Amino acid sequence: xxxxxxxxxxxxxxxxxxxxxxxxxxxxxxxxxxxxxxxxxxxxxxxxxxxxxxxxxxxxxxx
Amino acid sequence: xxxxxxxxxxxxxxxxxxxxxxxxxxxxxxxxxxxxxxxxxxxxxxxxxxxxxxxxxxxxxxxxxxxxxxxxxxxxxxxxxxxxxxxxxxxxxxxxxxxxxxxxxxxxxxxxxxxxxxxxxxxxxxxxxxxxxxxxxxxxxxxxxxxxxxxxxx
Numbered sequence: 001x002x003x004x005x006x007x008x009x010x011x012x013x014x015x016x017x018x019x020x021x022x023x024x025x026x027x028x029x030x031x032x033x034x035x036x037x038x039x040x041x042x043x044x045x046x047x048x049x050x051x052x053x054x055x056x057x058x059x060x061x062x063x
Numbered sequence: 064x065x066x067x068x069x070x071x072x073x074x075x076x077x078x079x080x081x082x083x084x085x086x087x088x089x090x091x092x093x094x095x096x097x098x099x100x101x102x103x104x105x106x107x108x109x110x111x112x113x114x115x116x117x118x119x120x121x122x123x124x125x126x127x128x129x130x131x132x133x134x135x136x137x138x139x140x141x142x143x144x145x146x147x148x149x150x151x152x153x154x155x156x157x158x159x160x161x162x163x164x165x166x167x168x169x170x171x172x173x174x175x176x177x178x179x180x181x182x183x184x185x186x187x188x189x190x191x192x193x194x195x196x197x198x199x200x201x202x203x204x205x206x207x208x209x210x211x212x213x214x215x216x217x
Contacts, residue, residue, distance in 0.1 A: 029139035032216035041138050 003060045006034045008052045022051050067135045074128035078121060085117050139216075147209035155204030159197055166193075 009019050016034070020027045023044065032038035033048075040048065049056045092110065096103035133141060165171050179195070180188045 025137035026140065028213065028217075029137050032139055032213075035216065037216040038139055038142075044138060 001039050001060055001062060002036055003033065005030075005048070005059065008054070008059065009034075019051075023047055065135070067131060071128055071131045071135055074124055074131065078124045078128065081117070081121060081124065088113075143209055143212045146212050147205050151204035151206065151208030152201045153204075154208070155201035156197065158204070159200050162196075 005019075009016070014022075016030045017027045020030045023030065024047075025044070029038065033040060045056050045060060049059055052059060092106070096106070133144070136144075176189065176192070178184055178188065179192045
């Protein structure tokens, strides 16, 4: 899957570490999410959507 | 540091302490046995039971610490461990298959194996050596698979 995580994070000038702290995951997990090499679970996807205040479909898309 | 991580460290610390105290006790008993062979014969059965009890206690503590650890880490780290256990453990076992197949053939009956346990060549020692070899291969596979999982997602 593709995602706009990096773009959304950059718009808010957040570091990976800060986003990781907000999501309750490690910085390595945030990096893996941003590179598209790890797909989040449903609860984590909902959490991401809540933090960025956007619908899941606007953040994640199929390949 | 969250309370869950603290509890994991508590259990790991407990294991280390248990190992340290066991080592001290074992050294003290070995010293007593060396100075009094008659005493050594009398306490030998209790030694075996004590080692078994300590082994089980250590295993239980390690299991509890592992469960708590899996609950503390995030979902990606959990996936890494699950993937590493399946692929690394399976490939490690598969790597042992050719050796296991050869070991049951009569052509290998005369093969001389190194002794891993202080020169012991009894069946129990060789069985233990085989078990340790399998565990080592699985652990090696696990470590490599875990590192590969994170390296692919860096």
